[in-house]
Amino acid sequence: MMGDMRFPFLPLFVPADRPERFGKAAASGADAVIIDLEDAVAPAAKEAAREGLAQGLAGLKPGGTAIYVRLNGADTGYFADDLAAIATLPLTGIVLPKAEDPAIIRIARETLGANGRVIALLETPLGIVRARELAQVADRLAFGSLDYAVAIGARHVRHALDAARQELVLASACAGLPGPIDGVTTTYRDEQAVVDDAAYAADLGFGGKLLIHPAQIAPAIRGFSPTGEEVARAEKILSALTEREGGAVSLDGAMVDAPVVKWAQTVKSRALRLQALQTDGEAGAAARARS
Template identity: 50%
Template sequence: MSKTPSLYLFVPADRPERYSGAIASGADAVIIDLEDAVTPDRKQEARTSLCAELNAATVTAIPVLVRINGIGTPWHSDDLAAVSDLFATGRIAGIVLPKAEAVTDIETIRAGLDRDAEIIALVETAAGLARADEIARAADRIAFGSIDFAADLCCEHSREALLLARSRLVIAARVAGKPAPVDGVTRSTRDEAEIEQDARYGASLGLKAKLLIHPAQIAPARRGLAPTEAELAWSQRILAGIGDGSAVMIDGQMVDAPVIARARQIRDDHKWTSNRQT
């Protein structure tokens, strides 16, 4: 697991009193949301609150990003100008771009920001998925807006219906040499078993990070992203038994370079998630 953030917690931009709590929640990064979490009549107020609060705050210990309104919306230009100023003063690490559908979307954002700003592109439509390879190359990381995607396709928001899309994003990120994609939100904020299972399912496909909508989701999601005890025990047996690294038989199975590589990935994932829990 790359040491990039694994858990991104959304907080509504028009609730500035929640910013500090979100930053101290134990998430790896916070996304202050100007888009879906804010109704149209409160967009300007939310943007004003965002700028005032972050400019008055000290630089945070974890990355803070802003989800702006999408290209083509009435609020996009003002959002981009505001976040550009916040990035220039070191208040935010970058932005989340909703409904990314083309490289030109990313290039437009880059033109309005410092080149070092992180851009996470949310793939939320069929058009975005169709251009996943180019979007993954242009952005710093891609994320899956699963609920919006299901609505765009008029399909069920289920693992079976969204399997192809999730796998497609994992492959696009890998080919582009970018961090593993960020999986979409779990709608339940109270069912810890569901949250953990969703995170584990995404991780099993290669989505090694997750979007969260409530601090109560942090602990179960982190458990879901971590290797299971059985996986960790297996990796320890493999790594203890490989000797000089040549092919050997362990537990009655041939262990060669790809198996050893997987065992090392599990070991590293365990170290990363354990460090984040402490």
């Protein structure tokens, strides 16, 4: 299974014009690195950043962390050159910003080849309206919440963006895709803000979150983790089911049938993965502190 099918999927942005950071980002514990040719790179630096991609990628461990490149949008003068530059690079795939047109995703696929993956970043009103079409041709959807809020003239607050977020979740589910990837939390010094944003995204059905700093990885994991009460309930359900050898059972005055069992299995598997991620993250942080 590809790394971007994991729950949660936590990719980390790094500027394309800072190749010395590629290796650090890949070793950060993020599920993937997104090398950003778009917002993180000034117009005057885009050509040099594009030309330096191959050298920067050469220093990464083969077969290690998944590597994506966020291209400039199809409506810019940089898109064709970006596609040409990444055509022969050893990438996992691309992130397509301001995705609105399924045809552009198909063009990108032709460049990437059969194994290349496309994450469609929806951040415009038209992109949200076409989310279900885009989900049919992309490998995953992501939400560019900051740009979207600006585009509709809204404050970047949860209730203003709920309809768009729910549309991405529904479009992904209808297309058989994993849960979409939520947008960034702009502060990385406020861990609780990252925890709260990740937990809110998980509640809505998102399967990951875009990160802008390694310090956001651990709090994002905490936010996506099932609560202690959820894990205890799931274990109780699965234990009761085992004792009765399957089928519908009654537990604490409530009927436990197939959907509830599926929920319990999902909570248990996610709790185990996230517990392992937290342990690995703590061990990595301790090692970095000693070095």
